[in-house]
Amino acid sequence: MCDERDIHLFGDEVYRGLERDTRRTLPNAADLSPRALSLNVTSKSLGLPGLRVGWITCRDAALRSRLERAKHYTTICNAGPSEVLARIALKSRTIILERNRALIAANLPVFDAFFAWFPEHFDWQAPDGGCVAYPRHLGAEGVETFCTRLVEEAGVLLLPASIYHSDLTPTPVDRFRIGIGRAHPERGLDAFTSWMRDHR
Template identity: 40%
Template sequence: MIPNPCKIEGFFGRWDPEVEYFACASDVDPLSLRDLLELADADTRALWNGLELGYTETTGHPLLREAIADQYPETAATEVTVCAGGAVEALFLLAHTLLGPGDHAVVVWPAFESLHRIAPSLGATITGVELDADNGWRLDIDAVRKALQPNTRALFVNFPHNPTGALPSHAEFAELLAMAGDAGVTVVSDEVYRHLEYDDADTLPAACDLDERAVSVGVMSKAYALAGLRIGWFATRNPAITATARTLKDYTTVCSSAPAEILSLIALRAHDHLIERSRTIIKANLAHAESFFGSHPDTFAWAAPAAGMLAFPRLLLPVPVEDFVTDLVRDQRVLLLPGTVFDTTDNRFRVGLGRSALPQAFERMEEFLTARGH
């Protein structure tokens, strides 16, 4: 079966041509090719200059896999698989690896669509466990435990979280992994916003390092601001998952773009520089967001994210959030993402803190609100 249509992509496809300010973007201002190549060291510059545009290795360039594995102290480069379709390909492969008819999975809710829309097309069922909006989007591990069933095969989590910016403590995350492991459930940890914590001390260990049965998913799109490369990966010390997912990959993308792999290698070797660039943009925009939403307490219920570049405020006006978003983009060419694409019903919308033009978007929103007497 084919999964249900992707609401997020459908929404962006509808409005992209009319937007000047993407105030809901899930990535950081992208680097130019020139800026990225200036970060190349002698070895990667030589690789780039001598690049041949043939097929690449199915599992990814060995040097790229080594650079990815540098993020995972307990996981080897041989246990990393590079994906040509970003994190969404990795999540697609993992869902097909872990789930089938009659199986069950649990997902932390609200959730990016790849974490929950694929399972039903495979004949599996999904139970969502909601983060506690009234308690800083806290994860209730007891609720996760109660959601597990005898046929539960996978637990899909995402921290730092899209769309709320939630982040559990180290102890909570370790407890979650241990609980799933004791139940024989594979944790698929979507870690695409990892390294965008505001304090290094808050960065969680990768799931693949905490539990040899778990899987970590990463991507070049978010923290590294290189969505156009379409390079993602999954890492796990579970050889059965790796073998099955790699077999499936032979029927999807087969291998990655040779230029994208070398450019990703350049970026990963410049990790500290690119992470600092992204964090600088996000932190500046967080201050602007605090100021804007704080000046409209009767219009919005704002809660700052604990980490990452996304927040999920609630519209307090007696107006459906989809109407508010539609009027805003038509009047001011500013785009917010309504919470309905995440199947939420409490009038929330997603704000992205990764674009340097966000202050100008807030100015447009201010004009929009003033014109309507708010």
């Protein structure tokens, strides 16, 4: 559709490779169309946020050049050691993705069990892929107040819907982002559970 209408498609593919069922992995947008751009980073599927390396794949050389100039305008250069480490990670991509998919698969039952305790407060559905989930908050006080109180009173940080507001399209107003990709989520969930029991 984009090709027919001469529209560039920007594919944010940072969670690609973390599908629960790898048969459902979508192709890179940039592989499908010369007008498409595929964004990726080391911080999500590869689990290496500290490297601060990301990239855009695009077959349109003129557009790539404009993007490169914009990047150079805002940043002198990447950190060299980060680029070396990113190359090592990309070469070991298969092993790292397998490890991270296993971590999420082990975490999901822990999150399922947590949310099963509070069905009247949250609408939880395990995501089909990725290392974050976006459950619905059902409480009367609204998700913004809920997240503020939770971080201030229990030290548990969730990102409320307002963080993901867009002027371009309607976005949910009752959801929060929660990470499911780190080892040992129990500590955070225990603090969350205690707070819920004390306050709900």
